[in-house]
Amino acid sequence: MNKNKEFVKNTIILFIGKFATQFMSLLLLPLYTHYLLKEDYGTVDLLQTYISLFIPMLTLRIDSAVFRFLIDKRKQKEEINNILSNTIFILFSAITITFFASILIKAVIDIQYYIYVIINIIIMMCSSIMLQILRGLGKNKDYSIASVITGTTTLVINILLIIVFNFNASSILISSSIANIICILYVIVDVKLFQYLSVKKINKKTIKDILNYSLPMIPNALSWWIVNVSDRTIISLFLGVAFNAIYTVSCKFSNILNSIFSIINMSWQESATLHINDEDRNQYFTEMINNIFMIFSTISLLIISFLPFVYNAIIGKDYLLSYNYIPILLYANSWNVLIGLIGGIYIAKKKTKEIARTTIASAILNIIINLILIKFIGLYAACVSTLLSYMIMSIYRYIDCQKYVQLKLNVKEIIIFTIIFVISSYIYMQKNIILLILNVFITVFYSIIANKKVLVSGLNIFKGKISALRR
Secondary structure (H helix, E strand, C coil): CHHHHHHHHHHHHHHHHHHHHHHHHHHHHHHHHHHCCHHHHHHHHHHHHHHHHHHHHHCCCHHHHHHHHHHCCCCCHHHHHHHHHHHHHHHHHHHHHHHHHHHHHHHHCCCCCHHHHHHHHHHHHHHHHHHHHHHHCCCHHHHHHHHHHHHHHHHHHHHHHHHHCCCCCHHHHHHHHHHHHHHHHHHHHHHCHHHHCCHHHCCHHHHHHHHHHHCCHHHHHHHHHHHHHHHHHHHHHHCCHHHHHHHHHHHHHHHHHHHHHHHHHHHHHHHHHHHCCCCCHHHHHHHHHHHHHHHHHHHHHHHHHHHHHCHHHHCCHHHHHHHHHHHHHHHHHHHHHHHHHHHHHHHHCCCHHHHHHHHHHHHHHHHHHHHHHHHHHCCHHHHHHHHHHHHHHHHHHHHHHHHCCCCCCCHHHHHHHHHHHHHHHHHHHHCCHHHHHHHHHHHHHHHHHHCHHHHHHHHHHHHHHHHHHHC
16 A cells, blocks of 8 residues: 555656646647648647657667666765766767757758757757656656646747747747756756766766666667657658648647656656565556556547547647547557556666667567558558557567566456447547437446546545545
């Protein structure tokens, strides 16, 4: 119970901050679809896609390393000094290389919004490290505050630039840069970062240890990018940038759900690391993974049942075609959740090479399926390739991780969920109001039954809190 309470507490803290950020991101979607041209929005979205690729590569994934290394040394100030001094040294070395490389790239390639892109990349490099320092030190409340600050600033600046000053899609990059600068300053002040930095602490051994952990995460990050976003590049090449904008809107709902899961996954990675050597780890990991997987699967189902009633109101008329692709992407997201949960075991065991190997294979499969199908089924190819690559990767990881933790997935529940999801998706596509209303009642009832144990447990914790307050 203590493990569960610890997990729930961390999750709630992280959720408050990150959900607020994602909610603001959802608020920006109508702004983008109503005020920006499809081609312009599609171009900037593609640029952001490449930025998301470059950040892990340019930072050498030391953000992941600093989080994992700090967890074990939270109460040892000398070790914290050592880890942070060497992490910041690697970061500034990476920024220097990035800056000069960008000058050479500019001489060869004409990139739209070039200055905004380079500035955004460098700022995001710093921001990603700073946020993981907070997590590594166990400052989850401060992490949430930093996330809320970033999300709020992004929302406000976007509204000002797009509506008040009539900026084009470059406002997305500008607002992101300004918001992340404020985030960086907040972390520096909050942690009092400079007290942990010392040139004397920089040494080859620590740098080597950090890089030995982080470098295998680069091909992993690259592969994730391919699995998640290569679709956009292929769509732009074969179907055009306008179709990429439609696909981007289709992905928004599964992306937001995945972003919410990333909050849970952050807490899960911490719990998995802290309890990987416990005697009851097999039971604990099995229970947690099955419960979290089912929670997010049923959330996907609920989105499918409620979305038809509000879709036309929140999405611009030029993007209504994206409605057709959402069910497949949401179902794919359920498998993506399973991938992330099992990945927490690899993180806990510091098996970053295994993480990379599984995602590389999935990325290759994703590209092959997409290229084969896109001429025949158009945008559906991107959805299908994403789904199949996620399913295969999750099954492979499940089998592979048995050598570390004896997991037992509830296969029966997964099959039942899949059947109900297919039926619900069919009703979703028919747009019959009576069936849609009936679908809502069925999916809500099923979701309650499927998550009964979690709901009862949560209710008991809530009652305990109320009783404690009354005393």
